[in-house]
Amino acid sequence: MTYIKPKFRHPDLPKNAVGFTKTDYEGVISTLCAGCGHDSISGSIVQACYEMSIEPHRVAKLSGIGCSSKTPNYFLNNSHGFNSVHGRMPSVATGANMANRDLIYLGVSGDGDTASIGMGQFVHAIRRNLNMLYIVMNNGCYGLTKGQDSATADAGSVSKSGSVNPFEGIDLVGMALELGATFVARSFSGDKTQLVPLIKAALSHNGFALIDVLSPCVTFNNNVGSTKSYDYVRDHIEALAEIGYVPEKEEITVSYDSGSSVDVELHDGSSVQLHKLAEGWDPRDRQAAMSRLQQAKAEGEILTGLVYVDPDSKDLHEIIKSDKRPLNSLKEEDLCPGAGVLAMINDEFR
Amino acid sequence: MKPTDIKNPEYFHKVVDCQYACPAHTPVPEYIRLIAAERYTEAYMVNWESNVFPGVLGRTCDRPCEPACRRGRVEEEPVAICRLKRVAADNKGDVTSFMPQGPFVPNGKKIALIGGGPASLTVARDLAPLGYEVHLYDNQPMGGGMMRSQIPSFRLPDSVLNEEVGFVLDLGIHTHFNTRVNSLRDVLDQGYDAVFVGTGAPKGKDLADLPGRWDAKAHVHIGIEWLASVAFEHTAKIGKKVIVLGGGNTAMDCCRTSRRLGGEEVKVVVRSPFKEMKASPWEIEDALHEDIPILECHVPKSFVVEDGQLKGMMFEKVEAKYENGRRKLVSTGEPDVFIEADDVLVAIGQENSFPWIERDLGLQFNEWGLPVLDEKTFQSTIPNVFFGGDSAMGPKNVITAVAQGHSAAVSIDLFCSEKSVHDRPSPYTNLISQKMGIHEWIYDSPVSDDERFKVPHADKALTLKDRKKEVELGFSPETGFKEAQRCLNCDVQTVFTENKCIECDACMDVCPTSCITFTVNGEEEDLRSRLLVPADNLSQDLYVSDTLKTGRVMVKDEDVCLHCGLCAERCPTSAWDMQKYLYSVTKAGNQCGILQELTT
Numbered sequence A: 001m002t003y004i005k006p007k008f009r010h011p012d013l014p015k016n017a018v019g020f021t022k023t024d025y026e027g028v029i030s031t032l033c034a035g036c037g038h039d040s041i042s043g044s045i046v047q048a049c050y051e052m053s054i055e056p057h058r059v060a061k062l063s064g065i066g067c068s069s070k071t072p073n074y075f076l077n078n079s080h081g082f083n084s085v086h087g088r089m090p091s092v093a094t095g096a097n098m099a100n101r102d103l104i105y106l107g108v109s110g111d112g113d114t115a116s117i118g119m120g121q122f123v124h125a126i127r128r129n130l131n132m133l134y135i136v137m138n139n140g141c142y143g144l145t146k147g148q149d150s151a152t153a154d155a156g157s158v159s160k161s162g163s164v165n166p167f168e169g170i171d172l173v174g175m176a177l178e179l180g181a182t183f184v185a186r187s188f189s190g191d192k193t194q195l196v197p198l199i200k201a202a203l204s205h206n207g208f209a210l211i212d213v214l215s216p217c218v219t220f221n222n223n224v225g226s227t228k229s230y231d232y233v234r235d236h237i238e239a240l241a242e243i244g245y246v247p248e249k250e251e252i253t254v255s256y257d258s259g260s261s262v263d264v265e266l267h268d269g270s271s272v273q274l275h276k277l278a279e280g281w282d283p284r285d286r287q288a289a290m291s292r293l294q295q296a297k298a299e300g301e302i303l304t305g306l307v308y309v310d311p312d313s314k315d316l317h318e319i320i321k322s323d324k325r326p327l328n329s330l331k332e333e334d335l336c337p338g339a340g341v342l343a344m345i346n347d348e349f350r
Numbered sequence B: 001m002k003p004t005d006i007k008n009p010e011y012f013h014k015v016v017d018c019q020y021a022c023p024a025h026t027p028v029p030e031y032i033r034l035i036a037a038e039r040y041t042e043a044y045m046v047n048w049e050s051n052v053f054p055g056v057l058g059r060t061c062d063r064p065c066e067p068a069c070r071r072g073r074v075e076e077e078p079v080a081i082c083r084l085k086r087v088a089a090d091n092k093g094d095v096t097s098f099m100p101q102g103p104f105v106p107n108g109k110k111i112a113l114i115g116g117g118p119a120s121l122t123v124a125r126d127l128a129p130l131g132y133e134v135h136l137y138d139n140q141p142m143g144g145g146m147m148r149s150q151i152p153s154f155r156l157p158d159s160v161l162n163e164e165v166g167f168v169l170d171l172g173i174h175t176h177f178n179t180r181v182n183s184l185r186d187v188l189d190q191g192y193d194a195v196f197v198g199t200g201a202p203k204g205k206d207l208a209d210l211p212g213r214w215d216a217k218a219h220v221h222i223g224i225e226w227l228a229s230v231a232f233e234h235t236a237k238i239g240k241k242v243i244v245l246g247g248g249n250t251a252m253d254c255c256r257t258s259r260r261l262g263g264e265e266v267k268v269v270v271r272s273p274f275k276e277m278k279a280s281p282w283e284i285e286d287a288l289h290e291d292i293p294i295l296e297c298h299v300p301k302s303f304v305v306e307d308g309q310l311k312g313m314m315f316e317k318v319e320a321k322y323e324n325g326r327r328k329l330v331s332t333g334e335p336d337v338f339i340e341a342d343d344v345l346v347a348i349g350q351e352n353s354f355p356w357i358e359r360d361l362g363l364q365f366n367e368w369g370l371p372v373l374d375e376k377t378f379q380s381t382i383p384n385v386f387f388g389g390d391s392a393m394g395p396k397n398v399i400t401a402v403a404q405g406h407s408a409a410v411s412i413d414l415f416c417s418e419k420s421v422h423d424r425p426s427p428y429t430n431l432i433s434q435k436m437g438i439h440e441w442i443y444d445s446p447v448s449d450d451e452r453f454k455v456p457h458a459d460k461a462l463t464l465k466d467r468k469k470e471v472e473l474g475f476s477p478e479t480g481f482k483e484a485q486r487c488l489n490c491d492v493q494t495v496f497t498e499n500k501c502i503e504c505d506a507c508m509d510v511c512p513t514s515c516i517t518f519t520v521n522g523e524e525e526d527l528r529s530r531l532l533v534p535a536d537n538l539s540q541d542l543y544v545s546d547t548l549k550t551g552r553v554m555v556k557d558e559d560v561c562l563h564c565g566l567c568a569e570r571c572p573t574s575a576w577d578m579q580k581y582l583y584s585v586t587k588a589g590n591q592c593g594i595l596q597e598l599t600t
């Protein structure tokens, strides 16, 4: 057995603004199948966090069960982590977020974990606009349990054993739009030039950000006839726009013809730059996004990119006006403000 | 960029930094793995075929491989390649069955080798098994050349040298020792099919014009002459106070030998600044350890002699000034410095000298007094006269002499077979997959984190008393194993097959040293700047694939690849494979027994 990642790194590895190299964002060596799309997504998360100069201790990574849900072990080893039960990551994330809004919440799930057992949890996290990035590593099957069709498998898609899926697939992007999600994107594990800026934009978004990432399962769902294989996805992909992420402090240097490009300023002052936009589409227009998605579906295209964003989104804390401080920093006098305050509250009801 | 042509034998050869840097191109990682496997005899033979003197070189080599070693680019220190070679030599078993087995069927050709140093001995080793009748002439009583006359026994014990010179002479060489050749014409007249000149650079430079030089002549010695007279036991003593002039390795051997022959206050005095001294860092370190101060920036002015007796030397103090990259030594204006001495050793360089080659034979010399030679074939302007070693291109070292000996032997063999000396056979190469199964490779792929191990030394109190007592003790087999594990196996190549790649990025993501990038093609300079980590080390190649399905190419910067195999491990389609590359330089008759045996 010779499966050990050496300690040595490239001597010229650059450092980011907080003095870390990419190594500081790595996890242990992956035990997923060689070539699994999920590993590339882990790579993109590492890249995005490094480039954004996020201090790793400010991130909480959460997951459910599945190959996809194992990945938090393979990135951000210096961050907080919670590997929950199957489909229950959104509840744990909600609890954690309510207790401490200062952390950056990064949830990782699979199509099984999200669209079957965890569906009830998923929709409520969206509905509440919980401030988190929710990545679905979508391979159209239950990888960990050996490749059964999942609820996102397309009707007509052929499994490795040759059976044809008779059920309609759930489109998580369409559903999230319908539920009022404030940041909705789709991408492909094999396209880091798109995925990395999307992750960065999603981390800058205030509210629930979904990225549905097509992520081929090389072992159980990369066969001819599958609609989630490397070849099929590459052949049917249709990007809505080229995407760039511009951090808050940097000036926008590239400018494109108006009409074919849009800059969207995000909550934290950073912005996403989209150019070569698909015709008649504005990422701030939910209706347009929904109809473009329907159209792509009818034409058999896999639409990728930032589908919808609400730059003025208000997250759960703002909606319920909760305390700005993390619970663990509240003192006894904050939690038990005394008889005077109680009397004041009681007076309000008289 | 164009796709890399990995079929070109030089491409992967260059990736094996140590082997590429070695003048004889010894397959370093191959023998290091054999040492780790405790197969010392085979490790020795891999060396022997390539460099003829593993035991000598494992102690004394100039080791150009070590500064080249890839490990030195990912951490502080390279692999202790040279001292590992000694581990093979020290622990080898009976090698006789691996040696060329004589008697050899005569091929009817007769050759003369003038000089019995490493260059000539290499030619003898390569040609005797092919049936040549080899006659070796040397003015010294035994073979070995400067390995015997110059390299002191405390660095190279006689027993080690005798054994390895013996391996060559036992191949049926006709030796003519104590025989100085005084005329090339006479040699040519004896009807040899070819003559090889390996007479070295036997003349030490002097300070003939320095005031007092000749008044003090009994106590002023030329370094290499003095070392030879110590080696052959004509000299056994030196004065208490000794000045050694010069900053090269000869000076280091002179001062350390003086310490063993009665020198108590031995000083090395150099003209240049300390940091520009020519001696190898480890030789300087050893001299300092033996309490020998090195005085820099002192230019000799005169020998001070009173009543016919040497008292010492006067020096002018200087400092180095640099103008347009050229160094000038300028007086500091301080008063001259007097240093006492009973004896002075002048070790300021060597020269070639060919008083025995008649100038009317048609053998041309260049402006530096060196023979005019073809750089590849070592053929002189007399077609059947070849040169090699220090006599060919000026004083270098043992491993260069060996390398040139191999090349000259190829030329002589071609010449004697009436073939063109320019039509040289290709090197022997082989590329073999190392895959055994999931997570299993034939080679030991994990990368050790150990730092370089130090070679233990014998107690100074003992070594300074006995000029023949070896200072370095060599690695124990246990430390040798650990040091061997530091080798990155740079000969186990990452081989890419583009039509198998599905562009999943797994290799790029897993590579610990960020060597692999998938990107759109471009000119080399542009591509180098666009890799995950820009490829700024221009001496290392980029391995570029043909265009892949998505229109990108795979670019691998060979610079700091650890040869850990993780890319191949994580590749779902085996588009990457780890394959061991063997490269054995062309030798006369293309013999490469042990390597072929070990790999087929």
Ligand SMILES: Cc1cc2nc3c(=O)[nH]c(=O)nc-3n(C[C@H](O)[C@H](O)[C@H](O)COP(=O)(O)OP(=O)(O)OC[C@H]3O[C@@H](n4cnc5c(N)ncnc54)[C@H](O)[C@@H]3O)c2cc1C
Pocket: B060, B061, B062, B114, B115, B116, B117, B118, B119, B120, B137, B138, B139, B140, B144, B145, B146, B147, B150, B151, B179, B180, B181, B182, B198, B199, B200, B201, B202, B224, B227, B249, B250, B253, B356, B388, B389, B390, B391, B395, B396, B397, B398, B399, B401
């Ligand atoms: C003090 C000193 C220390 C050194 N230490 C090292 C070291 O640690 N490592 C290293 O790699 N190199 C070292 N070298 C250099 C190394 O010894 C030489 O580069 C190497 O020996 C050259 O080999 P060669 O075969 O060309 O000639 P040589 O080894 O010089 O052999 C030439 C032989 O030819 C003989 N000869 C010359 N003229 C005639 C003639 N007319 N007739 C008959 N015989 C003749 C000479 O006596 C000699 O035996 C050292 C050199 C010196 C001076």
Ligand SMILES: Cc1ncc(C[n+]2csc(CCOP(=O)(O)OP(=O)(O)O)c2C)c(N)n1
Pocket: A065, A066, A067, A068, A069, A086, A109, A110, A111, A112, A113, A114, A117, A137, A139, A141, A142, A143, A144, A145, A150
């Ligand atoms: C409560 C519960 N039910 C069922 C399982 C069995 N199980 C493990 S992983 C998995 C599906 C995982 O699919 P997905 O989320 O798509 O992850 P993938 O492995 O494909 O990345 C199931 C059903 C479980 N672990 N727990």
Ligand code: SF4
Pocket: B016, B017, B018, B019, B028, B029, B068, B069, B070, B071, B078, B079, B081, B486, B487, B488, B489, B490, B491
């Ligand atoms: S690590 Fe080993 S194979 Fe690589 S250059 Fe150094 S000694 Fe040679």
Ligand code: SF4
Pocket: B494, B510, B511, B512, B513, B514, B515, B516, B556, B560, B561, B562, B563, B564, B565, B566, B567, B568
């Ligand atoms: S062997 Fe492969 S993974 Fe390992 S350092 Fe080299 S390129 Fe990177």
Ligand code: SF4
Pocket: A035, B500, B501, B502, B503, B504, B505, B506, B507, B508, B567, B570, B571, B572, B573, B574, B575, B576
């Ligand atoms: S791991 Fe293999 S298949 Fe994947 S990108 Fe690298 S070479 Fe291609």
Ligand SMILES: [Mg+2]
Pocket: A066, A068, A110, A111, A112, A137, A138, A139, A140, A141, A142, A143, A150
């Ligand atoms: Mg799945």
